[in-house]
Amino acid sequence: MAPPKISDWTKAKNGTNANKSPLKFDDFGIYMRHKQSKLVEICKDKVDNALPQIFKDCICYINGYTSPDPRELAEIISSRGGVSIQFLNGKTAVTHIIATQLTPRKMEEFRKCKVVKPQWVVDSAAAGKLLPIFDYSIIDLAGNNMTLKLTKPVQMKQPPHKAGQDSDNFILQFYAKSRLHHLSTWKSELKHHFQSHVTEYMTQKASSSQKDRQIIAHIDFDCFFASVSLLKFPHLAQKPVCVTNSTSTTGNSSADIASCNYIAREYGITNGMWLGKARQLCPDLQCLSYDFEAYETASKALYDYILNIGVDAVLPVSVDEVLVDISSLCYARVNGEVSLADAAHQVAQEMRQHIFESTRCTISVGIGPNVLCAKVALRRAKPDGYVVLLDSASIDQELGACSLKSLPRIGPSLSAKLSQNLNAHTLSDLRAYTLEQLQKCVGSRTGEVLFKYCRNEDDTDIRIIPDRKSVSADISWGIRFNSLQETENFMRSFTKEISRRLKEINMKGSFLTVKLLIRAKDAPIESAKHLGSGKCDSITRSTPLYMYTDEPDYIFSYAWKEVLAVNAPPEELRGIGLQITKLVHQDYEDKQQRLNFALLEEKGKNNKRKSGSDDCDIPSQIDLAVLSQLPPSLQEEIRKRIRLGKVVDAGHKEIEDSPIQVPSQIDPLVVAQLPHEIRKAIEKDIATRGEKCDVLPRLSQVDQEVFDALPEHIRQEIMNEYDREEKEVENEKEMAADTEINDEVTLSQWTILKEGLGENISWEIFITLPKSVQVQTICEHHELKKRHKAVGQKPGMRDTFAKLKGMRMNEDDFDNFLSGWVEARKDIGPDYETEKVIGKYISDLIDIEGNRSTAINGVKWLDILLKGCGNQLWHTTIKRLQRTVIDKTGCEVIF
DNA sequence: TTAGTGTGGTAGC
DNA sequence: GATCGCTACCACACTAA
Known part of the structure; x- marks a missing residue:
């Protein structure tokens, strides 16, 4: 982008001028525009052609107190062809900002601009040319600011205040500024990134990573957000500083503090505390904005380094925190003079030094034989230090003294439980209890974990990064709806968001959970935190999606149904969450494309499936594109049938453990409507599995009533398909199918049967009945049906x-x-x-x-x-x- | 018992 | 001016059959 030209600017302003109209008393914006265009006119008057026009391409904004004073600076600039302005309206493209110093907020605001000291103007005038700004800049130019073109950052469109107004925009803005969202997504991305890396790495290093000689390092930046944000404001390094979204400078703000430096912590300020309270503790607290880009840069430096030093495994904990297996690194250094502990010390020191050099931020390192010990060591090491815990005596001592709250997996709730029920506050307190006692108190799994902690054992294996199991999105800030329509609009946008996330990671899911936060009865209408959720009741409802999908409209239809089912007044909603589970990779899904209801036709009725045998799995999905082309009534019919057929998740491990496969069949109508080529492909696919299967169903299997309801052209297509096939199947005992069971009752028949009987008989039970009883039941059904038709x-x-x-x-x-x-x-x-x-x-x-x-x-x-x-x-x-x-x-x- | 569902807890700044 | 209280995963309780 070319720097703005003064001529452009004056043109624009003159345009505004041309529309000059009498000012309304309160129209501040118009007032400012008038004032600015007036300034340009004045500047033009002040040009002194005897002087070199060195500022002719400059539009300078003079900010705050300066020496020489703003008037004098303006004089220097305008006499040499430039424009100086004293007001920014967010639309003006300024080339330089002249200031002696800036508040952190302004510094952030002008991060991408040339901000220079007044002396630059004076010196340039004296030199008769524009001097380089490096020596006059008040923003650290070591970063990449210089590469960025100048203009005041475009003012973001103000986000809608609440979620009900412009949902798409609200969601976008919300996530752009949510620190927790960033933390979570970074973590997922890093995990994903390292998943492939670790797999590769582990195959190479399989022999070197024996668990019994494992050395784990837990590495963590010190007050990460605060340290990184402070890089641009070195003069504040010795002051209490926090990072927050708030732009307020005083008052009882309810903005969260994302991170604060150790000086601020001395005042009792903690992460997550509200700014208002923090200000009470420390009135001098300096607030910095988030700088997500800079956090990513620092994070990348850490992870790049880790990858390049030859560690055995990497488990990202967070954007600024990582667990690494440094066994090989350490053992390689051990010799007659260097002990294992010495080697660990060396590695830790090198890490700290390197990271500080590359990021100018400090890290702390904890080293131990397992994740638990590494974490405890890290806690001791903070800030800006390292601790090696490798000999059992010191491990015993350190761990024993550890407060339970500080251990991994023990949060406020669990530690309260242990304190109340067992009067235990440290790990050594807990050592007095048996496994059974601990399990009784906190549950079997957690009890076992704690029991092991007491014995310095931790099973966490950092070499394993499991596959992603769910994708979710939550918003519980700014949710204020006035009507059901607003809620629906929001849900539409929100399902778009979750769909976007699925697509981003190339996955589809088949199970949906909707979470609603509803204002608690005893909570005030407006929460203490501005637009927060306040105290809420949480209601979750889940539903299968009957196929793997990432389609927003499809997900919406189910999500909205769940929301309606909860039947909460829109005004009472304070938070909404969507979660998609039972995921498969798109690649997998592609292979399984098309057809798909669980067509697991069970041969022997009581045959249990052989565990782990995949060869009779038949994909359990239907292509949405095909489905969506069907008439709505048919779509609903299909969904109902799938529901009855209990789709079995073919890509899911659970299938292996499932003792009974629900017998079901491809819906004949759906198959009949598939394009010929696809059906052929399916036939082939099934044939290769060694199963006999007529993909095109017998006409007798087609539900005549549903068929009749189809539009003429679709019926015609279906009939053409039959013509194309061998016609003998068509005529094969159409009537017989109604009165006797040849093979097995199909799901279609069952659906009708069940409806007709109006009884609560499950398919599983029916199928186990003697054939004669089945026949009798079906005959009775047909009798009944005839009577009703009458x-x-x-x-x-x-x-x-x-x-x-x-x-x-x-x-x-x-x-x-x-x-x-x-x-x-x-x-x-x-x-x-x-x-x-x-x-x-x-x-x-x-x-x-x-x-x-x-x-x-x-x-x-x-x-x-x-x-x-x-x-x-x-x-x-x-x-x-x-x-x-x-x-x-x-x-x-x-x- | 087992599977499915809903709820709650934990971690990161 | 405010303000951006997320997300993945695990474990447990409860229910139905």
């Missing part, structure tokens, strides 16, 4: 109708009822009697049961069912029902 109702409709009147339905029942109603009367139109009952039911759901979601979803479902229906009566009915919901909920924009 009265023009779907099986189960009467019962459901009775339930509807008696308010005893769940959401699925209600949806099924609506489906049945539509199916029975799609062409002739709705009967008013039923509409009345439904209207009453909806009203009562909302009024009496407070269950908005079932009511809303029901009407939405009805709308979906009748998409494309030509009968106007139905649409009037939908409108009436929608109006009922709107009136009852008070939300105008639900539909």
